[in-house]
Protein backbone atom coordinates (compact mmCIF):
# COMPACT_ATOMS: atom_id res chain seq x y z
CA UNK A 1 0.00 0.00 0.00
CA UNK A 2 1.35 3.42 -0.84
CA UNK A 3 0.63 6.38 1.35
CA UNK A 4 0.68 10.04 0.29
CA UNK A 5 3.73 10.41 2.52
CA UNK A 6 5.80 8.48 0.00
CA UNK A 7 5.80 11.55 -2.28
CA UNK A 8 7.12 13.68 0.54
CA UNK A 9 10.09 11.44 1.20
CA UNK A 10 12.38 12.71 -1.63
CA UNK A 11 11.61 16.30 -0.61
CA UNK A 12 12.36 15.45 3.00
CA UNK A 13 15.72 13.92 2.10
CA UNK A 14 16.80 16.40 -0.56
CA UNK A 15 15.46 19.66 0.88
CA UNK A 16 14.08 19.67 4.39
CA UNK A 17 16.79 17.69 6.20
CA UNK A 18 19.71 19.59 4.55
CA UNK A 19 18.05 22.91 5.41
CA UNK A 20 17.62 21.89 9.05
CA UNK A 21 21.22 20.59 9.27
CA UNK A 22 22.51 23.71 7.52
CA UNK A 23 20.71 25.95 9.98
CA UNK A 24 22.04 24.01 12.96
CA UNK A 25 25.65 24.05 11.69
CA UNK A 26 25.43 27.71 10.76
CA UNK A 27 24.56 28.52 14.36
CA UNK A 28 27.49 26.51 15.67
CA UNK A 29 30.09 29.01 14.59
CA UNK A 30 32.96 26.97 15.99
CA UNK A 31 31.99 23.95 13.91
CA UNK A 32 35.00 23.37 11.69
CA UNK A 33 34.62 20.21 9.61
CA UNK A 34 37.57 18.33 8.09
CA UNK A 35 37.94 15.01 6.33
CA UNK A 36 39.33 12.19 8.41
CA UNK A 37 43.02 11.82 7.41
CA UNK A 38 43.48 8.56 5.49
CA UNK A 39 46.31 7.37 7.74
CA UNK A 40 44.01 7.21 10.76
CA UNK A 41 41.34 5.22 8.96
CA UNK A 42 41.88 1.50 9.16
CA UNK A 43 42.12 -0.52 5.96
CA UNK A 44 42.61 -3.76 7.88
CA UNK A 45 39.77 -6.22 7.74
CA UNK A 46 37.69 -5.98 10.90
CA UNK A 47 38.65 -8.35 13.69
CA UNK A 48 35.86 -10.72 14.55
CA UNK A 49 35.72 -11.48 18.25
CA UNK A 50 34.95 -15.10 19.01
CA UNK A 51 31.62 -15.68 20.69
CA UNK A 52 32.75 -17.28 23.89
CA UNK A 53 29.35 -18.64 24.70
CA UNK A 54 26.54 -17.94 22.31
CA UNK A 55 24.09 -19.59 24.69
CA UNK A 56 24.74 -16.89 27.24
CA UNK A 57 22.08 -14.43 26.20
CA UNK A 58 19.51 -17.18 25.88
CA UNK A 59 20.02 -18.17 29.49
CA UNK A 60 20.13 -14.60 30.75
CA UNK A 61 17.41 -12.84 32.69
CA UNK A 62 16.77 -9.13 32.47
CA UNK A 63 17.21 -7.00 35.56
CA UNK A 64 15.81 -3.52 36.13
CA UNK A 65 13.45 -3.44 33.16
CA UNK A 66 11.77 0.01 33.00
CA UNK A 67 13.74 1.08 36.07
CA UNK A 68 17.02 1.97 34.43
CA UNK A 69 17.23 4.71 31.78
CA UNK A 70 20.13 4.19 29.36
CA UNK A 71 22.53 2.51 31.80
CA UNK A 72 25.80 3.06 29.91
CA UNK A 73 28.38 1.34 32.10
CA UNK A 74 28.42 -1.00 35.09
CA UNK A 75 30.72 -1.65 38.03
CA UNK A 76 30.15 -4.92 39.85
CA UNK A 77 31.10 -5.31 43.48
CA UNK A 78 31.66 -9.03 44.05
CA UNK A 79 31.69 -8.71 47.82
CA UNK A 80 28.26 -7.14 48.15
CA UNK A 81 26.67 -8.49 44.95
CA UNK A 82 25.80 -4.93 43.92
CA UNK A 83 25.93 -3.65 40.36
CA UNK A 84 26.39 0.11 40.10
CA UNK A 85 25.24 1.80 36.94
CA UNK A 86 24.84 5.40 35.76
CA UNK A 87 21.61 6.57 34.15
CA UNK A 88 20.56 9.44 31.92
CA UNK A 89 18.37 10.86 34.73
CA UNK A 90 21.55 11.80 36.62
CA UNK A 91 21.38 8.98 39.18
CA UNK A 92 23.92 6.33 39.96
CA UNK A 93 21.76 3.31 40.75
CA UNK A 94 22.45 0.36 42.99
CA UNK A 95 21.18 -2.92 41.61
CA UNK A 96 21.13 -5.62 44.27
CA UNK A 97 21.33 -8.92 42.49
CA UNK A 98 19.45 -11.77 44.08
CA UNK A 99 19.13 -15.43 43.14
CA UNK A 100 16.31 -14.70 40.72
CA UNK A 101 16.06 -11.60 38.56
CA UNK A 102 12.55 -10.95 39.87
CA UNK A 103 13.96 -10.60 43.41
CA UNK A 104 16.69 -8.20 42.35
CA UNK A 105 16.11 -4.61 43.35
CA UNK A 106 17.03 -1.25 41.87
CA UNK A 107 17.48 1.79 44.06
CA UNK A 108 18.56 5.38 43.47
CA UNK A 109 21.90 5.72 45.20
CA UNK A 110 23.58 9.02 44.34
CA UNK A 111 22.40 11.94 42.20
CA UNK A 112 25.30 13.61 40.38
CA UNK A 113 23.00 15.99 38.53
CA UNK A 114 24.89 15.36 35.30
CA UNK A 115 25.32 12.28 33.16
CA UNK A 116 27.21 9.58 35.06
CA UNK A 117 28.66 7.71 32.08
CA UNK A 118 31.76 5.71 33.03
CA UNK A 119 32.02 3.82 36.33
CA UNK A 120 34.70 1.77 38.06
CA UNK A 121 35.19 0.42 41.56
CA UNK A 122 37.90 2.12 43.60
CA UNK A 123 40.06 0.36 46.19
CA UNK A 124 38.30 1.82 49.25
CA UNK A 125 34.67 0.89 48.60
CA UNK A 126 34.18 4.01 46.47
CA UNK A 127 32.85 4.20 42.91
CA UNK A 128 34.79 6.39 40.50
CA UNK A 129 32.43 8.13 38.09
CA UNK A 130 33.17 9.98 34.85
CA UNK A 131 30.34 12.50 34.63
CA UNK A 132 30.06 13.48 30.97
CA UNK A 133 27.67 16.37 31.36
CA UNK A 134 29.58 18.03 34.19
CA UNK A 135 32.98 17.19 32.70
CA UNK A 136 34.16 15.82 36.05
CA UNK A 137 35.88 12.79 37.48
CA UNK A 138 34.11 11.99 40.75
CA UNK A 139 34.80 9.93 43.83
CA UNK A 140 31.49 8.64 45.19
CA UNK A 141 32.45 7.31 48.62
CA UNK A 142 30.92 4.19 50.16
CA UNK A 143 28.79 6.59 52.27
CA UNK A 144 27.41 8.13 49.09
CA UNK A 145 29.29 11.42 49.37
CA UNK A 146 30.34 12.99 46.05
CA UNK A 147 33.84 14.47 45.80
CA UNK A 148 35.38 16.02 42.69
CA UNK A 149 38.74 14.47 41.89
CA UNK A 150 39.61 16.45 38.77
CA UNK A 151 38.01 18.59 36.08
CA UNK A 152 40.84 19.63 33.77
CA UNK A 153 44.31 18.83 32.49
CA UNK A 154 46.91 21.39 31.43
CA UNK A 155 44.27 24.12 31.73
CA UNK A 156 41.82 22.43 29.39
CA UNK A 157 38.50 21.53 31.06
CA UNK A 158 36.87 18.16 30.33
CA UNK A 159 33.66 18.50 28.35
CA UNK A 160 32.66 14.89 27.83
CA UNK A 161 34.30 12.74 30.52
CA UNK A 162 33.49 9.31 29.22
CA UNK A 163 35.08 6.08 30.44
CA UNK A 164 37.16 5.14 33.47
CA UNK A 165 39.10 2.25 34.98
CA UNK A 166 41.27 1.89 38.07
CA UNK A 167 44.63 0.08 38.00
CA UNK A 168 45.85 -2.14 40.85
CA UNK A 169 48.30 0.57 41.93
CA UNK A 170 45.35 2.98 42.38
CA UNK A 171 46.00 5.15 39.32
CA UNK A 172 42.78 6.07 37.56
CA UNK A 173 42.74 6.01 33.75
CA UNK A 174 39.94 7.83 31.98
CA UNK A 175 38.98 9.56 28.77
CA UNK A 176 37.53 12.90 27.78
CA UNK A 177 35.82 12.14 24.49
CA UNK A 178 35.82 15.80 23.47
CA UNK A 179 37.02 19.06 24.99
CA UNK A 180 34.86 20.92 22.47
CA UNK A 181 31.40 19.34 22.33
CA UNK A 182 29.23 18.20 25.20
CA UNK A 183 27.19 15.04 25.33
CA UNK A 184 24.13 16.55 23.61
CA UNK A 185 26.36 17.73 20.76
CA UNK A 186 28.44 14.56 20.41
CA UNK A 187 27.28 14.02 16.84
CA UNK A 188 29.02 17.28 15.80
CA UNK A 189 32.25 15.87 17.13
CA UNK A 190 31.86 12.89 14.77
CA UNK A 191 30.81 15.09 11.85
CA UNK A 192 33.57 17.62 12.42
CA UNK A 193 36.15 14.87 12.00
CA UNK A 194 38.76 16.47 14.22
CA UNK A 195 40.55 14.83 17.17
CA UNK A 196 39.16 16.60 20.25
CA UNK A 197 39.61 13.72 22.72
CA UNK A 198 42.18 12.78 25.34
CA UNK A 199 43.36 9.80 27.37
CA UNK A 200 44.18 10.91 30.90
CA UNK A 201 45.31 9.62 34.25
CA UNK A 202 44.70 10.77 37.81
CA UNK A 203 46.95 9.70 40.66
CA UNK A 204 45.08 9.93 44.00
CA UNK A 205 48.37 9.91 45.97
CA UNK A 206 49.66 13.08 44.29
CA UNK A 207 46.27 14.46 43.09
CA UNK A 208 47.93 14.97 39.70
CA UNK A 209 46.05 14.77 36.42
CA UNK A 210 48.14 13.89 33.36
CA UNK A 211 47.33 14.01 29.67
CA UNK A 212 48.67 10.72 28.35
CA UNK A 213 47.50 11.19 24.76
CA UNK A 214 45.71 14.06 23.07
CA UNK A 215 44.35 14.49 19.53
CA UNK A 216 42.20 11.38 19.81
CA UNK A 217 38.99 10.88 17.87
CA UNK A 218 36.17 10.66 20.44
CA UNK A 219 38.18 8.75 23.06
CA UNK A 220 35.81 6.20 24.52
CA UNK A 221 36.04 2.94 26.46
CA UNK A 222 39.02 2.59 28.81
CA UNK A 223 40.20 -0.68 30.38
CA UNK A 224 43.40 -1.60 32.22
CA UNK A 225 44.73 -5.01 31.10
CA UNK A 226 44.59 -7.85 33.63
CA UNK A 227 48.42 -7.99 33.73
CA UNK A 228 48.48 -4.19 34.37
CA UNK A 229 50.90 -3.67 31.47
CA UNK A 230 48.68 -1.53 29.27
CA UNK A 231 45.48 0.44 29.02
CA UNK A 232 43.11 -0.12 26.11
CA UNK A 233 41.20 2.86 24.79
CA UNK A 234 38.93 3.17 21.79
CA UNK A 235 38.24 5.89 19.24
CA UNK A 236 34.62 5.51 18.25
CA UNK A 237 34.45 7.11 14.77
CA UNK A 238 37.65 5.28 13.72
CA UNK A 239 36.24 1.99 15.01
CA UNK A 240 39.65 1.31 16.55
CA UNK A 241 40.98 0.36 19.96
CA UNK A 242 44.64 0.80 20.89
CA UNK A 243 46.97 -0.22 23.69
CA UNK A 244 48.77 2.39 25.73
CA UNK A 245 51.69 0.65 27.48
CA UNK A 246 52.27 1.66 31.08
CA UNK A 247 54.94 -0.91 31.98
CA UNK A 248 56.61 -4.16 30.97
CA UNK A 249 58.66 -5.41 28.02
CA UNK A 250 56.55 -3.87 25.23
CA UNK A 251 56.83 -0.43 26.77
CA UNK A 252 60.62 -0.73 26.94
CA UNK A 253 60.74 -1.82 23.29
CA UNK A 254 58.34 0.53 21.61
CA UNK A 255 57.26 3.26 24.01
CA UNK A 256 53.66 4.00 24.95
CA UNK A 257 51.87 3.09 21.72
CA UNK A 258 53.07 0.33 19.38
Ligand SMILES: *[C@@H]1O[C@H](CO)[C@@H](O)[C@H](O)[C@H]1NC(C)=O
Nearest residue numbers: 096098099100102103104105
Ligand atom coordinates in the same frame (compact mmCIF):
# COMPACT_ATOMS: atom_id res chain seq x y z
C1 LIG B 1 16.79 -12.44 48.15
O1 LIG B 1 16.68 -13.84 48.26
C2 LIG B 1 16.59 -14.34 49.59
C3 LIG B 1 16.51 -15.85 49.51
O2 LIG B 1 17.32 -16.38 48.52
C4 LIG B 1 15.34 -13.77 50.28
O3 LIG B 1 15.33 -14.17 51.63
C5 LIG B 1 15.39 -12.25 50.19
O4 LIG B 1 14.19 -11.71 50.72
C6 LIG B 1 15.55 -11.80 48.76
N1 LIG B 1 15.67 -10.36 48.70
C7 LIG B 1 14.82 -9.60 48.02
C8 LIG B 1 15.09 -8.15 48.06
O5 LIG B 1 13.89 -10.04 47.37
Ligand SMILES: *[C@@H]1O[C@H](CO)[C@@H](O)[C@H](O)[C@H]1NC(C)=O
Nearest residue numbers: 122124126139140141147204
Ligand atom coordinates in the same frame (compact mmCIF):
# COMPACT_ATOMS: atom_id res chain seq x y z
C1 LIG C 1 37.46 8.54 47.84
O1 LIG C 1 37.05 8.99 49.11
C2 LIG C 1 37.23 8.05 50.15
C3 LIG C 1 36.65 8.62 51.43
O2 LIG C 1 37.24 9.82 51.75
C4 LIG C 1 38.71 7.71 50.28
O3 LIG C 1 38.89 6.69 51.25
C5 LIG C 1 39.24 7.23 48.94
O4 LIG C 1 40.64 7.02 49.02
C6 LIG C 1 38.94 8.23 47.86
N1 LIG C 1 39.35 7.68 46.57
C7 LIG C 1 40.12 8.35 45.72
C8 LIG C 1 40.44 7.66 44.44
O5 LIG C 1 40.54 9.46 45.92
